[in-house]
Amino acid sequence: MARTILALGTLLPAEMEALERDFNVIRLSKEADPEASLQEHRNDIVGIITSPMKKANRHLIEALPNLEIISQFGVGVDNIDLQAAKERHIVVTNTPDLVTNDTADIALSLLLSCARRTVEGDAYVRVGHWVNGPMPHGVTLTGKTVGIVGLGRIGQAVARRASGFDMNVIYYGRHEKPEFSYSYYPDLMKLAEDSDFMILTVSGGPETRHLVNADVLKALGPEGFLINVARGSVVDEEALLIALSNKEIAGAGLDVFENEPHVPEALYTMDNVVLLPHIGTLTLETRTKMGQLVLENLQAHFNGEPLKTPVVV
Secondary structure, three states, rough: OEEEEEEEEOOOOHHHHHHHOOOOEEHHOOOOOOOHHHHHHHEEEEEEEOOOOOEOHHHHHHHOOOOEEEEEEOOOOOOEEEHHHHHHHOEEEEOOOOHHHHHHHHHHHHHHHHHHHHHHHHHHOOOOHHHHHOOOOOOOOOOEEEEOOOOHHHHHHHHHHHOOOOEEEEEEOOOOOOOOOEEEEOOHHHHHHHOOEEEEEOOOOHHOOOOOHHHHHHOOOOOOOEEEEHHHHHHHHHHHHHHHOOOOOOOOEOOOOEOOOOOHHHHHHHHOEOOOOOOOOOOOOHHHHHHHHHHHHHHHHHHOOOOOOOOOO
């Protein structure tokens, strides 16, 4: 009998078809009564597929007595209650490395969009304003300083790209990484003060919740831009709204938000903000590879083989 997998999120069609060939898949989003379906199959479910915007919380984990594995379609795992998984000896996997380059590309895309006002420029042409004169000036990148918060895989990829634009790279993190020549800042406030662009690539979770608060934004200053491709929880969103409204910072490029997919309506009317719907990894190539890795982790677990990309819990 095929094992039962609860799909909180979804994979691309080819990978989803492969999943359904090998497993009995319950897609809660397609169930008329998700709670009733969950109760009906609670004893059968041995695995979960989830993604950053789908919660695998303690309540769900404890409701599935035979759960063995949670396979994350993404790199961050702050949507999963790791402590609850650890208590039950449930293994967790994710899809690291695969997301690095695409997410770094989006970070630079947001940086360019904020500095050179490309999104605004597109609208300027489309609505016919160009005939009335030039749009406001943008900001030169060459020689500016990028402060990276979290020099992990994605932060390193962002640093390489920013260096290619002849920008000065500095970084903040829990520990200095002497293998890199970039200047290390143990003080986030000081990094914000010295940054023209502050890019967030740090992991989400309780340890980094509201790491960027009103004081950090004030230190970034009226000529500084905030770019977030990490997690919405890293930024105090209310403080950011105030800082943007009062022009305490120059602008922001946001791919993530605190309550996705819900975005504060106040951001919609701000011309110093670029908004994206969490598309850091949204390319056909990367999402295909991510889905394949999710399947490989499931197969490895149920075949008694070493997991491809386990998360230490």
